[in-house]
Amino acid sequence: MNTPGPTVQATRTSLEIVEALVRLNGAGVTELASDLDLPKSTVHNHLNTLHDAEYVVKDDGAYDVGLRFLKLGEYSRSRLKLHDVARPEIDSLAEETGELVNLSVEEYGRGVYLYLAQGEQAVHLDTHAGMHVHLHCTALGKAILAHTPEERVEEILDTMGMPARTEHTITGRDAFFEELDAVRDRGYAYDRQERLDGLRCVAAPITTPDHGVAGAISISGPTSRMQGERFETEIPDLLRNAANVVELNMTYS
Amino acid sequence: MNTPGPTVQATRTSLEIVEALVRLNGAGVTELASDLDLPKSTVHNHLNTLHDAEYVVKDDGAYDVGLRFLKLGEYSRSRLKLHDVARPEIDSLAEETGELVNLSVEEYGRGVYLYLAQGEQAVHLDTHAGMHVHLHCTALGKAILAHTPEERVEEILDTMGMPARTEHTITGRDAFFEELDAVRDRGYAYDRQERLDGLRCVAAPITTPDHGVAGAISISGPTSRMQGERFETEIPDLLRNAANVVELNMTYS
DNA sequence: ACGCGCGTTCGCCACTCATGAACAAAGGTT
DNA sequence: AACCTTTGTTCATGAGTGGCGAACGCGCGT
Numbered sequence: 001m002n003t004p005g006p007t008v009q010a011t012r013t014s015l016e017i018v019e020a021l022v023r024l025n026g027a028g029v030t031e032l033a034s035d036l037d038l039p040k041s042t043v044h045n046h047l048n049t050l051h052d053a054e055y056v057v058k059d060d061g062a063y064d065v066g067l068r069f070l071k072l073g074e075y076s077r078s079r080l081k082l083h084d085v086a087r088p089e090i091d092s093l094a095e096e097t098g099e100l101v102n103l104s105v106e107e108y109g110r111g112v113y114l115y116l117a118q119g120e121q122a123v124h125l126d127t128h129a130g131m132h133v134h135l136h137c138t139a140l141g142k143a144i145l146a147h148t149p150e151e152r153v154e155e156i157l158d159t160m161g162m163p164a165r166t167e168h169t170i171t172g173r174d175a176f177f178e179e180l181d182a183v184r185d186r187g188y189a190y191d192r193q194e195r196l197d198g199l200r201c202v203a204a205p206i207t208t209p210d211h212g213v214a215g216a217i218s219i220s221g222p223t224s225r226m227q228g229e230r231f232e233t234e235i236p237d238l239l240r241n242a243a244n245v246v247e248l249n250m251t252y253s
Numbered sequence: 254m255n256t257p258g259p260t261v262q263a264t265r266t267s268l269e270i271v272e273a274l275v276r277l278n279g280a281g282v283t284e285l286a287s288d289l290d291l292p293k294s295t296v297h298n299h300l301n302t303l304h305d306a307e308y309v310v311k312d313d314g315a316y317d318v319g320l321r322f323l324k325l326g327e328y329s330r331s332r333l334k335l336h337d338v339a340r341p342e343i344d345s346l347a348e349e350t351g352e353l354v355n356l357s358v359e360e361y362g363r364g365v366y367l368y369l370a371q372g373e374q375a376v377h378l379d380t381h382a383g384m385h386v387h388l389h390c391t392a393l394g395k396a397i398l399a400h401t402p403e404e405r406v407e408e409i410l411d412t413m414g415m416p417a418r419t420e421h422t423i424t425g426r427d428a429f430f431e432e433l434d435a436v437r438d439r440g441y442a443y444d445r446q447e448r449l450d451g452l453r454c455v456a457a458p459i460t461t462p463d464h465g466v467a468g469a470i471s472i473s474g475p476t477s478r479m480q481g482e483r484f485e486t487e488i489p490d491l492l493r494n495a496a497n498v499v500e501l502n503m504t505y506s
Numbered sequence: 507a508c509g510c511g512c513g514t515t516c517g518c519c520a521c522t523c524a525t526g527a528a529c530a531a532a533g534g535t536t
Numbered sequence: 537a538a539c540c541t542t543t544g545t546t547c548a549t550g551a552g553t554g555g556c557g558a559a560c561g562c563g564c565g566t
Contacts, residue, residue, distance in 0.1 A: 005358070007302040007514085008524065008554065010263035015306050029544055039525050040412040044545065049260040053268050054361045061532095063410050063545085065329040067365045068505070071383030075275050106319070108307045112320045128331070130324030232422020259546085261523070263554065282513055291555050297514065314513085 013038070014046045014225060018065060021056065026064035063237075071167070073130065082206060082214045083114050085249045089242045090217060094119040096238065099190065102127065104140045105215035106148070109156040111141045113216070123199065123222055136162045136176060137169045139191035139203035140216045146183035146207050147213035168193045188236045193223065200226035204239040208250050217243060266291070267299045271318060274309065279317035326383065333358065335459060335467045336367050338502045340493045347372040349491065350472060355380065357393045357441060359470035362409040364394045367468070376452065376475055389415045389429060390422045392444035392456035393469045399436035400458050402484070402502035406433070421446045440470075441489045446476065453479035457492040461503050470496060 020035050021027060029047065033040040047063055050056040057066040077083045086103050094101040098119035104111045111133040118124075135141025135156065145153050162171045170176050183189040191201040203218035219235050226235075273288050274280060282300065282321040300316055303309040310319040330336045339356050347354040351372035357364045364386045371377075386395025388409065398406050415424045423429045436442040444454040456471035472488050479488075 006298050006554080008263050008298055010261050010554080011267040011299060011302045012306060014261065014264040014267070015308065018325065022325065026332070027255040030542080040544080041526075041546085042524055045259050045261055045523075048263060048545095049264045052260055055268065057360065064332060065325055067360050067367075067383065069329045070327040070365070070367070070525090071326070071385070072271065072275065072318055073321040073324070073329075074381060074383040076320050076326075077315060079279070097270045102330065107310065107320050111478060112323070114320075114323070128327060130320065132324070147302060152554095174467055194448050259523085263523080266555095293513080294515085294557080295555055298554070301514095303513080 012044075013042070014050060015145050017043060017046050018050070018056070018069075021063060021065050026059060028062050032063075035222045037073045037157075038168065077114050077129075080114070080214075081250060082246070085253070086206065086215075086217060086246045087115055089246055090115055093117070093217070093219065093238060093242055094122070097221075097235065099219050099221040099225070100125065100127075102140060102218045102220065104133075104144075104218070106141075106144050109135070109160050111135050111138055111144070121225075123220065125196070125199070125220070127220075133195070134160060134163065134165070136160075137165045137191070137195040138218075139201035139220075140177060140209065140218045142183050142189035142191070143203040143205040143216035143218070144213050146180045146189065147247060149208055150177075153177075155246045156213040165171045166193055166197050170194060186236075188239055191218075191220075198223055200231065202226075202231065202239055204236070206243055206246050206250070208247060210251075214250065217246070266295070267303060270296060270299050271303070271309070271322075274316060274318050279312060279315045281315050281316065289480070309376075315450070320465070330367050330382075333467075334448035335499070335502060338506070339459070339468075339470060339499045340368055342371045342499055343368055346370070346470070346472065346491060346495055347375070348464075349473075349486040350488065351375065352472050352474040352478070353378065353380075355393060355471045355473065356468060357386075357397075357471075359388065359394075359397050359466075362388070362413050364388050364391060372494040374478075376473060378449070378452070379422050379472070380473075386448070387413060387418070389413075389432070390418045390444070390448040391471075392442045392473075395432060395436050395442035395444070395472045396456040396469035396471070397466050399433045399442065400460050401428075406430075418448045419446055420448050423447060437490075441492055442473075451476055453484065455479075455484070455488050455492055459496055459503070461500060463504075467503065 016036055017032060020032055024031060024035065029040055029044050033043045040102045047056060051058065053062050055066050055068045056063050082177060094117035097120045100122040101117045102113055103115045104113045113127055113129055113131045115129060135145055153218040157173060164171050170179060188202055188204045193199060198222050199220060201218050203216045205216045206214045208214055217239060219239060255298040263418045269287060269289055271286050282293055282297050286296045300309060304311065308319050308321045310315050343354045347370035349483065353375040354370045355366055357366045362420050366380055366384045368381055368382060369380060388398055410426060417424050421431060422494060441455055441457045452473060453476050454471050454473040456469045458469045459467045461467055470492060472492060
């Protein structure tokens with residue numbers, strides 16, 4: 001997995017600076033330099049370059065990430081057929097259920113949210129497009145991993161670990177693989193407060209015959225509303241139906 | 254404006270590679286090398302670095318832009334208060350009018366679309382979030398420039414030029430400044446097939462007392478529907494109302 | 507089985523970038 | 537208003553690194 005190989009240090013530094021800008025919500029040269037433990041002048045040179053290339057902006061003294069990244073970001077997701085195809089389905093699910101509906105894929109061993117739609121009474125979470133999550137503690141992740149070759153799953157768990165997010169998070173590897181079996185049998189996955197207390201989710205994988213699992217869609221809501229018949233059959237059915245539609249449109253269009 | 258200064262070549266090259274990936278819709282090492290006129294090994298080193306940093310992905314042999322940029326892109330726009338505040342207003346305008354509603358700001362002398370919402374009968378254009386447009390040929394651009402210091406407008410026109418997009422595009426500088434005067438008087442701006450044949454737009458600026466113009470919102474539609482009373486007063490009024498709401502929420506929240 | 511085209515590896519030298527210190531500019535404090 | 541602090545910017549230099557061409561090996565198509 002780890003291919004050190006010959007790599008361009010300057011590029012790496014520039015990326016770290018951009019990431020630091022996000023982390024610090026915009027920052028000045030000195031702040032960045034101390035945060036990254038780099039000489040001021042180095043940071044300055046990189047910022048100068050990024051500014052010149054119009055990738056960062058100077059907002060009254062402080063540097064911040066520019067909108068050029070918006071173009072790249074939009075491209076990176078519209079590139080995925082799944083996004084374009086699934087989006088309308090996500091929207092109608094949100095309208096039908098009134099809950100929060102998510103679309104995500106796996107990349108580099110983590111879940112990445114591609115798109116979210118909130119229904120009328122949707123919970124307000126920290127989730128946003130582009131956000132990364134561990135796969136083991138989300139319904140989305142389980143749905144995806146249940147249809148991923150076992151060796152790849154092992155590999156992901158090795159590198160990412162299985163940190164406990166709540167007291168309900170599955171942290172044992174055996175238990176997790178049993179859970180994946182159950183997901184495969186059922187056709188959809190549950191998250192019962194495994195990532196956030198008070199939150200329950202249901203997720204269905206999007207699979208295509210030739211390329212395996214492309215991603216997953218999920219519905220998230222408070223435990224109060226996610227229980228009984230609704231949680232056990234109603235929402236799962238809605239999800240599976242939507243997933244089927246997406247799968248068909250993925251292969252035949 | 255042009256601050257050459259000491260700049261990091263490697264970073265620039267990496268950015269160019271990413272841009273080329275977008276332009277080519279994903280590509281291999283050789284393809285990129287010939288497109289950018291760089292040695293294969295150089296391109297390879299950069300791709301290796303970007304791949305290692307998880308910014309590009311390898312899709313069965315071809316490299317492409319990864320979802321890490323999605324996070325940066327989302328951040329770059331949610332950073333702008335305007336986006337969060339205006340979004341719901343854009344959505345309701347789209348619902349009310351059934352047309353295409355846009356939100357954009359100025360960056361580096363160009364207009365950047367932040368968000369679009371299409372109503373029931375909205376036209377389908379090439380516009381998408383993150384897209385750049387010339388300011389002189391769009392209603393959005395005029396609305397923004399009308400409230401920008403004249404010297405800055407001159408500067409923008411100098412560097413960006415005023416290319417004709419259609420036969421209706423304003424390409425003369427004097428005519429353009431007169432147009433801006435009219436926009437200021439009216440409180441909103443028009444685009445009468447100046448960017449695309451058959452397309453008309455109305456735009457209202459979003460200004461705040463302390464920071465000047467923050468951006469603009471606009472409604473786009475086919476000439477067939479954008480005429481008469483609707484084009485002259487109905488839509489402008491809707492826009493100005495929405496703009497007012499946004500302006501208030503910008504300053505008091 | 508062969509050859510072409512691709513991604514990858516290698517090793518070397520020139521050049522670039524990282525560096526710290528010194529300079530300028532801006533803000534806050536007294 | 538003059539001071540001092542803090543920040544952004546410039547500069548010159550040497551170490552190291554990234555750019556480069558050529559050579560390698562792999563996979564695909566014929």
